Amino acid sequence: MELSGVLSLLLGVCVSCLLLVASWRKVLARRNLPPGPTPLPFVGNILQLDTKALAKSILKFRDVYGPVFTLQLGSERAVVLCGYAAVKEALVDHGKEFGGRGNMATAARITKGFGSPFDPTFLLGSAVSNVICSIIFGSRFDYQDQEFLTLLNCVNENFRLLSSRWGQLYNAFPTLLAALPGRHNAMFHNMDTLKRFVSERAKRHQDSLDPSCPNSYIDCFLLQMDQEKQNPDTEFTTENLVMTTLELFFAGTETVSTTLRYGILLLMKYPEIKEKVHEEIDRVIGRSRLPAIEDRSRMPYTDAVIHEVHRFADVLPMSLPHVTTQDIQFRGYAIPKGTTVIPLLTSVLQDTSQFSNPDDFDPGHFLDGNGHFQKNSAFMPFSAGKRVCLGESLARMEVFLFLTAILQRFTLQPLGDPGALDTSPVESGVGNIPHPYELRLLPR
Numbered sequence: 001m002e003l004s005g006v007l008s009l010l011l012g013v014c015v016s017c018l019l020l021v022a023s024w025r026k027v028l029a030r031r032n033l034p035p036g037p038t039p040l041p042f043v044g045n046i047l048q049l050d051t052k053a054l055a056k057s058i059l060k061f062r063d064v065y066g067p068v069f070t071l072q073l074g075s076e077r078a079v080v081l082c083g084y085a086a087v088k089e090a091l092v093d094h095g096k097e098f099g100g101r102g103n104m105a106t107a108a109r110i111t112k113g114f115g116s117p118f119d120p121t122f123l124l125g126s127a128v129s130n131v132i133c134s135i136i137f138g139s140r141f142d143y144q145d146q147e148f149l150t151l152l153n154c155v156n157e158n159f160r161l162l163s164s165r166w167g168q169l170y171n172a173f174p175t176l177l178a179a180l181p182g183r184h185n186a187m188f189h190n191m192d193t194l195k196r197f198v199s200e201r202a203k204r205h206q207d208s209l210d211p212s213c214p215n216s217y218i219d220c221f222l223l224q225m226d227q228e229k230q231n232p233d234t235e236f237t238t239e240n241l242v243m244t245t246l247e248l249f250f251a252g253t254e255t256v257s258t259t260l261r262y263g264i265l266l267l268m269k270y271p272e273i274k275e276k277v278h279e280e281i282d283r284v285i286g287r288s289r290l291p292a293i294e295d296r297s298r299m300p301y302t303d304a305v306i307h308e309v310h311r312f313a314d315v316l317p318m319s320l321p322h323v324t325t326q327d328i329q330f331r332g333y334a335i336p337k338g339t340t341v342i343p344l345l346t347s348v349l350q351d352t353s354q355f356s357n358p359d360d361f362d363p364g365h366f367l368d369g370n371g372h373f374q375k376n377s378a379f380m381p382f383s384a385g386k387r388v389c390l391g392e393s394l395a396r397m398e399v400f401l402f403l404t405a406i407l408q409r410f411t412l413q414p415l416g417d418p419g420a421l422d423t424s425p426v427e428s429g430v431g432n433i434p435h436p437y438e439l440r441l442l443p444r
């Protein structure tokens with residue numbers, strides 16, 4: 001035999017041994033599993049099954065091993081449940097533990113994971129954040145970019161922590177909490193990460209700035225800094241550049257993506273409302289082009305639904321704190337300059353004098369008797385007056401475009417009974433945060 005033949009033979013033997021060992025290790029790992037027929041190396045129990053009557057041939061093992069047994073199907077191991085009692089006990093009594101969707105290699109190859117249930121938090125966060133990133137940095141990030149995902153995680157975690165008891169405690173006793181260990185410290189760690197990132201970006205923009213062609217908020221700020229460099233009182237400083245960019249990044253990401261997460265949750269819970277939105281999208285926009293903001297005025301029902309999502313989600317229920325700029329007589333009281341004021345937006349969005357049934361998710365709050373869109377002056381999720389959210393129109397455009405684009409292409413499918421979806425906030429402090437959930441997006 002030639003040398004190459006011997007080598008091939010040796011290689012074959014080595015690979016076979018490795019596979020055999022791997023196969024045996026799996027067999028050994030079965031020690032704590034339900035009993036079952038001994039598997040052969042590589043093929044497991046496949047040769048003991050009838051491929052023309054698979055289920056029936058599997059059922060035969062019940063006579064030997066009882067209603068719950070283990071089979072090795074090639075490289076995949078499976079626990080088989082037989083009969084009403086075992087199936088009911090697993091799928092109903094332990095519905096949560098047995099509720100995941102198993103893999104089928106054929107289906108997995110065809111679908112490549114599309115349609116699988118997923119938590120939309122980071123996908124929505126990435127899409128929304130890229131809008132504000134295009135404005136402040138002049139560029140977008142890839143959805144797989146690890147640095148971007150780390151930043152989004154910081155923003156997401158901070159909004160949650162700010163809204164948790166830790167955030168509330170810190171705001172009430174800042175000096176005390178600053179000296180104590182606890183989860184609140186993660187907020188500052190996250191902020192440092194975000195600040196470092198923004199500072200590095202600002203530096204990069206400074207190094208490559210073409211004054212004849214500014215293409216982002218940072219570029220414009222840098223040009224203004226240059227123009228005011230002789231002014232000792234200028235507000236256009238590097239610190240302000242970093243802080244304002246950070247504020248826009250933070251405010252422009254989490255509020256909108258939280259609203260979208262709430263919107264999707266509410267539409268899953270109320271399928272009849274979702275169907276009407278689908279119908280309006282199909283009628284007004286169709287399926288051959290993406291939604292545009294001009295479509296909104298011709299879509300009163302969808303517009304009302306989105307207003308109701310903002311109202312119900314109530315993302316910043318206490319607004320952000322205000323402070324009095326001077327002494328003021330208000331409703332017979334004397335409020336001194338420098339007093340903190342909390343405009344409780346949630347009480348406006350739930351005001352029974354303005355909304356007929358404020359506890360319910362009801363697009364009728366923004367529709368007249370003829371189905372036309374109807375404004376309501378108590379619609380204040382973005383606050384009101386001089387300090388009104390500066391991103392209001394951007395945020396409202398984003399929520400409209402993202403929601404309609406998703407519903408144009410997909411049906412939202414919850415994992416369980418829609419009626420059982422919990423729409424109360426999981427954290428309610430500075431922000432109202434919806435419970436985490438998974439869904440399937442089925443192509444329409």
Ligand code: HEM
Binds near residue numbers: 252259390392
């Ligand atoms: C659904 C989305 C949003 C909601 C519900 C929301 C709500 C609010 C509210 C209630 C305030 C406090 C206003 C006040 O003090 O009276 C605020 C402030 C602010 N928002 Fe938004 N916002 C949203 C999206 C955005 C976006 C997309 C941006 C970025 C462009 C943004 C940037 C800001 C900034 C920078 C402030 C602080 C303004 C200041 O200090 O005067 N917001 N927002």
